[in-house]
Amino acid sequence: MEENNTIWIEKYRPVRLADIVGQNEIIERLESYVRNGNLPHLLFTGSAGVGKTTAAVSLAREFFGESWHMNFRELNASDERGIDVVRNQIKQFARTSPLGGATFKVLFLDEADALTNDAQAALRRTMESYAQTCRFILSCNYSSKIIDPIQSRCAIYRFKPLGKAAISEEIQKIANIEGVAVTEDAINAIVYVAQGDMRKAINALQGAAIISPSITGQMVYAITATARPDEIDQLLDLSLAGDFEAAENALSQLLHERGIAPNELLNQCYRTLLNRPIDPMLKVSLIDHIGEIDFRISEGADSDIQMEALIAKFVMTSTKKHL
Amino acid sequence: MDWTEKYRPSHLADIVGNGTAVHQMLDWARGWKRGTKPLILYGKPGIGKTSAAYALANDMQWEAMELNASDTRTKAIIERVAGAGSTSGSLTGAARRLVVLDEADNLQGTADKGGAKAILDIIRDARQPIILIANDLYGLASDLRAACDPVQFKALPARSLIPHLKYICSVEKVQCNDQALKDIADNSAGDMRAAVTTLYAASIGKQRIEEPDIRTSMKDGRASIFQLIPAVFGRCAGAELVRMSYEVDDKPDAIEQWIEANLASLKGPEATAQAYRYLSRADEYIGNTNRRQYFMLWRYATVTMLLGTNVASGGHGIHERISSPRRWQRMASSKRQKGIRTALLGKLGGLIHMPQQTVRDGYLNLLSILAEKDPLFFARELDLDADQLGLLIHDRAKAITIAKALAVERREEDKREKIKAQKKTAPEQKIKPAPAVTPARVKAGVLETVLPDEPGSPPPPQQEKQQKAGGRQSTLF
Numbered sequence: 010m011e012e013n014n015t016i017w018i019e020k021y022r023p024v025r026l027a028d029i030v031g032q033n034e035i036i037e038r039l040e041s042y043v044r045n046g047n048l049p050h051l052l053f054t055g056s057a058g059v060g061k062t063t064a065a066v067s068l069a070r071e072f073f074g075e076s077w078h079m080n081f082r083e084l085n086a087s088d089e090r091g092i093d094v095v096r097n098q099i100k101q102f103a104r105t106s107p108l109g110g111a112t113f114k115v116l117f118l119d120e121a122d123a124l125t126n127d128a129q130a131a132l133r134r135t136m137e138s139y140a141q142t143c144r145f146i147l148s149c150n151y152s153s154k155i156i157d158p159i160q161s162r163c164a165i166y167r168f169k170p171l172g173k174a175a176i177s178e179e180i181q182k183i184a185n186i187e188g189v190a191v192t193e194d195a196i197n198a199i200v201y202v203a204q205g206d207m208r209k210a211i212n213a214l215q216g217a218a219i220i221s222p223s224i225t226g227q228m229v230y231a232i233t234a235t236a237r238p239d240e241i242d243q244l245l246d247l248s249l250a251g252d253f254e255a256a257e258n259a260l261s262q263l264l265h266e267r268g269i270a271p272n273e274l275l276n277q278c279y280r281t282l283l284n285r286p287i288d289p290m291l292k293v294s295l296i297d298h299i300g301e302i303d304f305r306i307s308e309g310a311d312s313d314i315q316m317e318a319l320i321a322k323f324v325m326t327s328t329k330k331h332l
Numbered sequence: 333m334d335w336t337e338k339y340r341p342s343h344l345a346d347i348v349g350n351g352t353a354v355h356q357m358l359d360w361a362r363g364w365k366r367g368t369k370p371l372i373l374y375g376k377p378g379i380g381k382t383s384a385a386y387a388l389a390n391d392m393q394w395e396a397m398e399l400n401a402s403d404t405r406t407k408a409i410i411e412r413v414a415g416a417g418s419t420s421g422s423l424t425g426a427a428r429r430l431v432v433l434d435e436a437d438n439l440q441g442t443a444d445k446g447g448a449k450a451i452l453d454i455i456r457d458a459r460q461p462i463i464l465i466a467n468d469l470y471g472l473a474s475d476l477r478a479a480c481d482p483v484q485f486k487a488l489p490a491r492s493l494i495p496h497l498k499y500i501c502s503v504e505k506v507q508c509n510d511q512a513l514k515d516i517a518d519n520s521a522g523d524m525r526a527a528v529t530t531l532y533a534a535s536i537g538k539q540r541i542e543e544p545d546i547r548t549s550m551k552d553g554r555a556s557i558f559q560l561i562p563a564v565f566g567r568c569a570g571a572e573l574v575r576m577s578y579e580v581d582d583k584p585d586a587i588e589q590w591i592e593a594n595l596a597s598l599k600g601p602e603a604t605a606q607a608y609r610y611l612s613r614a615d616e617y618i619g620n621t622n623r624r625q626y627f628m629l630w631r632y633a634t635v636t637m638l639l640g641t642n643v644a645s646g647g648h649g650i651h652e653r654i655s656s657p658r659r660w661q662r663m664a665s666s667k668r669q670k671g672i673r674t675a676l677l678g679k680l681g682g683l684i685h686m687p688q689q690t691v692r693d694g695y696l697n698l699l700s701i702l703a704e705k706d707p708l709f710f711a712r713e714l715d716l717d718a719d720q721l722g723l724l725i726h727d728r729a730k731a732i733t734i735a736k737a738l739a740v741e742r743r744e745e746d747k748r749e750k751i752k753a754q755k756k757t758a759p760e761q762k763i764k765p766a767p768a769v770t771p772a773r774v775k776a777g778v779l780e781t782v783l784p785d786e787p788g789s790p791p792p793p794q795q796e797k798q799q800k801a802g803g804r805q806s807t808l809f
Binding site: 038041042044045047048049050051130133134137138140151153154157158160161162163164167272279283284289290292293296297299300303304307308 | 334336337376377378400434435467523525526529530532533534536537538570571574579582583586610613617620624626628629631632633635636639640642643
């Protein structure tokens with residue numbers, strides 16, 4: 010069964026622009042570039058797993074048809090981030106003429122925010138000097154890490170984190186093709202775990218599908234080592250009610266029996282608190298405590314002690330009212 | 333074809349805005365002769381610096397030659413390309429050849445070894461006009477800056493972008509409604525290239541452009557901070573504030589500055605103190621993020637400063653104009669101060685063979701007192717400009733006078749050198765005895781070789797010579 014060895018995020022990576030979900034406005038504009046055979050320099054920004062790379066590759070495929078491999082080049086700036094890449098590799102690709110009747114080539118620079126400032130500075134005039142033969146597509150997580158002169162040369166497309174509808178639709182589709190059954194509870198779990206990241210969602214689905222062909226929410230949380238939202242709620246409720254012992258038990262359950270990493274637990278507590286309708290001043294204090302613990306653990310402090318200290322701090326904060 | 337290239341102005345008259353700068357360039361070009369200082373055009377991206385340089389060459393019917401950061405710019409390469417361009421005549425018979433050194437503030441330390449020095453050498457020896465282009469004037473080495481005349485290009489006001497955008501629309505036969513044009517202009521923050529790029533990206537495959545069409549392809553950030561800041565001081569749910577801050581796409585440290593700039597709108601000292609407590613907490617997170625490169629901490633900075641300030645404001649909102657961070661202006665000027673200080677300490681350190689730090693901690697006062705006694709000597713010996721001398725002797729007005737006097741002195745010296753050089757080329761044997769005299773004079777402590785018996789050039793002022801000798805002694809201790 011070779012089929013089972015393929016990784017689903019590659020197997021189900023959209024091939025055509027039209028197959029990319031959740032970014033309708035952007036896709037509509039990109040398709041219009043294809044129809045008109047014209048393309049400005051582009052800058053794609055957005056968090057991971059929202060379709061930036063897929064959009065760039067599909068765009069090239071539709072733009073050049075058969076000859077797309079010859080006229081499209083993908084470079085990951087995280088691997089080669091110095092100025093020499095721009096002066097040698099990029100310039101070399103950009104200056105040679107396009108093949109197979111295309112009017113220009115496309116260079117896709119993934120994770121361009123990893124380029125050093127020197128390299129970015131070198132890139133700016135290259136983009137103009139060779140605009141006749143080569144268009145650039147840059148992708149990044151934060152556009153603020155791209156120097157202004159480059160932003161000024163690009164049309165900027167901001168990819169949004171994917172909504173619940175987009176993710177659940179895609180998951181349902183893949184589950185149908187793969188012949189696995191997913192409950193609604195499981196879909197909700199996948200959406201919660203993914204946080205708008207399609208790659209994470211598909212990974213969670215494939216992970217759970219390996220265990221069993223009928224997937225439940227429980228399995229999704231287990232395979233991704235994530236606490237269920239109600240478990241987080243319970244932990245917060247207990248500590249904010251001032252019941253240290255019960256809260257400590259809940260914490261120990263999550264950390265030691267469920268094997269959830271302290272980082273992940275902090276992450277989930279943060280998200281839950283941020284969206285909880287509680288007194289704003291209390292909210293800031295609680296999140297500040299989480300931040301402090303996060304920092305200490307990252308500095309090498311003992312995570313068990315720090316997590317318990319956090320719960321204790323929560324208990325104190327809630328009883329004393331703020332601070 | 334890309335519209336930014338297609339509609340790049342080819343004449344100075346077509347450059348939008350920056351009239352003063354354009355006139356300054358034109359005057360410079362018309363009056364250009366050997367020895368005229370090169371220009372540095374500086375200002376934000378996308379406001380016409382490079383275009384203006386090429387338009388100038390075009391208007392003057394000069395050839396233009398460019399060297400930018402995408403080329404390797406080591407000393408050898410700059411000398412070969414720009415040096416040849418600037419000292420030899422033009423090939424095509426154009427009157428002159430304009431050398432454009434784009435991105436002059438981006439000479440790369442190791443990759444462009446000797447680049448800055450090479451530019452300086454070429455500038456001093458140029459036989460053709462040179463224009464340098466930079467975003468940050470103070471990103472250039474101070475001696476390079478001093479060797480050029482600065483021309484500032486200012487960001488274009490939004491309304492001045494619109495006519496140009498309208499013109500492009502009419503040529504391209506695209507209908508774009510006024511609001512959409514205004515949105516493009518407002519969002520470009522004075523950057524014409526960004527505005528044209530946005531229009532171009534929105535227009536492909538469309539005849540009519542309306543506001544929603546441009547929303548996907550606008551220049552990022554900048555504008556939406558003006559939505560975030562009022563929300564922080566107004567009534568807005570915490571989670572919503574955090575979401576907005578992600579959309580603004582300014583980094584937390586920038587948002588922090590914006591919030592601080594607007595804290596004056598809080599009511600009463602308690603509120604201000606509370607806001608500062610949260611802001612300083614956020615600042616700790618930002619500091620730790622940067623120090624540890626642990627970016628997870630960013631979100632705590634975001635929450636503490638946004639939600640904290642929101643709590644402190646009590647939702648009263650901002651009633652005045654939103655202020656931009658003053659600290660940035662201060663930082664720009666302190667960056668300049670720092671540059672001057674470093675250059676001065678470096679030169680003093682060279683004089684007394686000590687690292688800059690040691691000079692600053694233990695010897696600056698002494699040197700300062702000595703320099704106050706004999707500023708001209710110090711200025712001459714260490715090649716100080718007015719800023720550096722002013723810092724040393726704590727007297728700006730005097731420093732400026734002395735720097736001017738020194739410049740006059742230098743020019744005369746140059747003249748003498750030239751006459752000497754001319755003489756040398758003609759009857760070489762006749763001056764033979766002169767070298768025998770020169771080494772002796774050098775030993776006596778006079779650095780420049782002056783031939784007192786040289787006819788045609790005025791003898792150097794006696795008084796200065798004495799000053800010089802005196803000054804020399806005082807630093808030999």
